[in-house]
Amino acid sequence: MASILTNLFDGVAYGMLLFVLACGLAVTLGLMNFVNLAHGAFAMAGGYICAVLVNNSGWPFFAALPLAFVGSAVIGIALERTLYRHLYSRSHLDQVLFSIGLVFMSVAAVDYIMGSSRVFIKLPAALEGQIDLFGVGIGRYRLMIVVICGLLTLALQLILAKTRFGSRLRAAVDDPRAAIGLGINVPQVFAFTFAFGCGLAGLGGALSAEILGLDPYFPLKFMIYFLIVVTVGGSSSITGPFLASLLLGIADVAGKYYVPKVGPFVIYTVMIVILLWRPNGLFGRTAAR
Amino acid sequence: MFNRRNMLLWGAASVVLCGVCAGVPARADDAVKIGLILPMTGGQASTGKQIDNAIKLYMQQKGDTVAGKKIEIILKDDAAVPDNTKRLAQELIVNDKVNFIAGFGVTPAALAAAPLATQAKIPEVVMAAGTSIITERSPYIVRTSFTLAQSSTIIGDWAVKNGIKKVATLTSDYAPGNDALTFFKQHFTAGGGEIVEEVKVPLANPDFAPFLQRMKDSKPDAMFVFVPAGQGGNFMKQYAERGLDKSGIKVIGPGDVMDDDLLNNMGDAALGAVTAHLYSAAHPSQMNKDFVAAYKKAFGNRPGFMAVSGYDGIHLIYEALKKTNGATDGDKLIEAMKGMKWESPRGPISIDPETRDIVQNIYIRKVEKVDGELYNVEFATFEAVKDSGKTKK
Numbered sequence: 001m002a003s004i005l006t007n008l009f010d011g012v013a014y015g016m017l018l019f020v021l022a023c024g025l026a027v028t029l030g031l032m033n034f035v036n037l038a039h040g041a042f043a044m045a046g047g048y049i050c051a052v053l054v055n056n057s058g059w060p061f062f063a064a065l066p067l068a069f070v071g072s073a074v075i076g077i078a079l080e081r082t083l084y085r086h087l088y089s090r091s092h093l094d095q096v097l098f099s100i101g102l103v104f105m106s107v108a109a110v111d112y113i114m115g116s117s118r119v120f121i122k123l124p125a126a127l128e129g130q131i132d133l134f135g136v137g138i139g140r141y142r143l144m145i146v147v148i149c150g151l152l153t154l155a156l157q158l159i160l161a162k163t164r165f166g167s168r169l170r171a172a173v174d175d176p177r178a179a180i181g182l183g184i185n186v187p188q189v190f191a192f193t194f195a196f197g198c199g200l201a202g203l204g205g206a207l208s209a210e211i212l213g214l215d216p217y218f219p220l221k222f223m224i225y226f227l228i229v230v231t232v233g234g235s236s237s238i239t240g241p242f243l244a245s246l247l248l249g250i251a252d253v254a255g256k257y258y259v260p261k262v263g264p265f266v267i268y269t270v271m272i273v274i275l276l277w278r279p280n281g282l283f284g285r286t287a288a289r
Numbered sequence: 290m291f292n293r294r295n296m297l298l299w300g301a302a303s304v305v306l307c308g309v310c311a312g313v314p315a316r317a318d319d320a321v322k323i324g325l326i327l328p329m330t331g332g333q334a335s336t337g338k339q340i341d342n343a344i345k346l347y348m349q350q351k352g353d354t355v356a357g358k359k360i361e362i363i364l365k366d367d368a369a370v371p372d373n374t375k376r377l378a379q380e381l382i383v384n385d386k387v388n389f390i391a392g393f394g395v396t397p398a399a400l401a402a403a404p405l406a407t408q409a410k411i412p413e414v415v416m417a418a419g420t421s422i423i424t425e426r427s428p429y430i431v432r433t434s435f436t437l438a439q440s441s442t443i444i445g446d447w448a449v450k451n452g453i454k455k456v457a458t459l460t461s462d463y464a465p466g467n468d469a470l471t472f473f474k475q476h477f478t479a480g481g482g483e484i485v486e487e488v489k490v491p492l493a494n495p496d497f498a499p500f501l502q503r504m505k506d507s508k509p510d511a512m513f514v515f516v517p518a519g520q521g522g523n524f525m526k527q528y529a530e531r532g533l534d535k536s537g538i539k540v541i542g543p544g545d546v547m548d549d550d551l552l553n554n555m556g557d558a559a560l561g562a563v564t565a566h567l568y569s570a571a572h573p574s575q576m577n578k579d580f581v582a583a584y585k586k587a588f589g590n591r592p593g594f595m596a597v598s599g600y601d602g603i604h605l606i607y608e609a610l611k612k613t614n615g616a617t618d619g620d621k622l623i624e625a626m627k628g629m630k631w632e633s634p635r636g637p638i639s640i641d642p643e644t645r646d647i648v649q650n651i652y653i654r655k656v657e658k659v660d661g662e663l664y665n666v667e668f669a670t671f672e673a674v675k676d677s678g679k680t681k682k
Contacts, residue, residue, distance in 0.1 A: 003502060003506050006498060006502060010498045010499065010502070014498070015494055050642060098395075108330075111330065111334070115334075116330070116331070116332065116334040116335060117334075117335050117550065117551060118522055118551070118554075119522075119554075120522055120523075120526070120556065122556070127533060128529065128530065129529070129530060130531060130532045131537075137531065137532065139498075139530050140302065140530075140638075141530060141532065162291075181571040190433070210526065211498075211523075211527070212496060212521075212523075213497055213520065213522075213523045215332075217332060221493060246313070252499075253496075253498060253499045254499070256499035256500055256503075257498075257499040257503050258501055258657050259498065260488045260489070260490075260499075260503060265498070
């Protein structure tokens, strides 16, 4: 019983992490209709920013996390203004080629600057080990991930649904021309959204270094997971990717625990079954433009 | 990078000049060329860098002339992709007319070059790849690194003798991982040990959590671990996070997991892990202390077992050339290398005259803190271990 709950918790933590990493992609792909395969590169940037701050400059871990967010967001907005915006109106193939090129450049650049071996972030002692909750082992670090990611999800949902910016964004996505006519500065809204998505990825990258490992190949290794989350979740809202991340996280952990021989395939099986059942994802909308 | 390019440019320039003034084909007879094929980029790059560094260090210390011949290293990057290795080896042999090919970060790369070494009749000095079969693939292959069988069988023997009865295994699902598992199992169960749980994790494994939970629930005395060097750190951290260290489950395994290159970054989670391996930067000989100091001074970090393999590899080439008085005939060189014995930073080693594989001491080590840094501290030695993984004897 205890190990079932521990597994469930691990699955939720893993899922939450996937969500923070991938929700920026859900926004660019789903809301802005831009195929950005380089999303993982921003996550990697956040991870390395956090690692350098903590390991080399002696910052406390919790102070470095927001900077991972800000740093990645700044890189995101710089690239959006200089490169990405020229590709919004281009075909998806162009976008794919461009962003995959960006991935390779980021891999090579990080390999050159930081070296190819894995980087670890020195954690405060308070985050190490497990706490025992009614006989269920709960990893402290994972608990922190669940708390941070849970709060973020709540905040995102509120921003999108309740704020003026949220309604502008939804308007800009639904019909950019009408939105411009109403005086909404659509490119600005998009740029801001893009940067925010990159920032989230950066934060996710910093959080995931401990669990997934951080090296220059991060964007390539985890691209597939991000894409699975977005395809399974559907890209019309952030609720879809959120539920998809949780489902995939739990299925992955449970699969590896109970059937270790085929464990790694469980996540793909779940994806295939869901896509057969709902080709547009759990919360997909048909034909986005 | 720049040095290499400069060297190549100078090399090319001098070749052209010689050709012009002497009016003869430009192959200088007093140079011995070594084609060094290593992964300098990609996931295995740390292997390549260590070997390249160690060779540079050796040539700084011992000079670049042996038996009247100048040694010239031509470094090529195969990124550990066997197709590249084969193409590069071919170019080196045909265009550059190298006298040795050396390096080889992973087993498939070493195997890809084997038929070329046979055909060209030149020695292939394997400085990293660790699968047993490699030296059987060509009579021109000599190895100065190790085989997985050497360390995995020894840790199996050691575990049985030291009160470990039940072991759960966690190995990465690829050739070296499976090799390690098979050899460990053979020796451990033959000695009366029991494998209570066997898990193979995928090579590209993002999260060890579920596998570790399974290990914990099977309540073994120890867990046998083999994961690619880079993943060792994540593994040890999650092992500690889950409280496996406190529940008395020891980590044992071949020493690749606790590579000196990465060990210090793993944090205190790694403390107490017992592994069997050929080299530790903390090996107490004077020669090793000098080696570690010189390496640290030149490259700013600690040498790992790959660096030592490269250092011994180039030493073997030097000594073979001394023995042949500079003659570069492949068969003569291989004959000279067979049975050669010397003292390496890792301890006494020799080349088995029958298999051309390395014979070396395997040390049992425990991760401890020495002067604030993590080291594998050796506490038991199995002397002159041969590779037991050969299919034919």
